[in-house]
Amino acid sequence: GESVGLHLPTLSVQEGDNSIINCAYSNSASDYFIWYKQESGKGPQFIIDIRSNMDKRQGQRVTVLLNKTVKHLSLQIAATQPGDSAVYFCAENTGFQKLVFGTGTRLLVSP
């Protein structure tokens, strides 16, 4: 069936490094994607989103890139901080905010 998946289950970086988290999706008709951050025991927290008519969108310290040709998106976090340690999910909006989530990547930031 349709799915959104991630390549790396765990990413370990040093504080100050840039982090890149990847996600592959399978539904070529998808037109809206979101990245969420989830800390232990909490609900997902919105980070940034992108529509399919864009290939890049920047926020504060975060950038999302979308490559529709290969159905791939990534989340880049600049100057990663220990507070960025969490699990990150990409999600595909299948209609009116009904979301299909990727498998998730745990980001570990060492001081």
Place this chain on the structure above:
Amino acid sequence: GAVVSQHPSRVICKSGTSVKIECRSLDFQATTMFWYRQFPKQSLMLMATSNEGSKATYEQGVEKDKFLINHASLTLSTLTVTSAHPEDSSFYICSAPRQGATEAFFGQGTRLTVV
């Protein structure tokens, strides 16, 4: 501040009992809410779509008689896990779309432990 509130945040119950989880939109009306389940170290999986004033729509493989959903008002949806078993232990999360907003708003989640 939170715009979607979920209660309780954690609950422990005995096998065979039922547990009710509430999801409230705090400052907006939500005709639709979504219920997700997340097992440890796994992703969120959509269980059902809660529709105000009509029956919920369940995803494939989710037992509607076990996971009862009631959307009695425009600000409240409830999920009742009936005859809970240890394998129902999970993190249950709701979300509510808000008109005019592109992002979904999530509750804080409910950690259910069935012993």
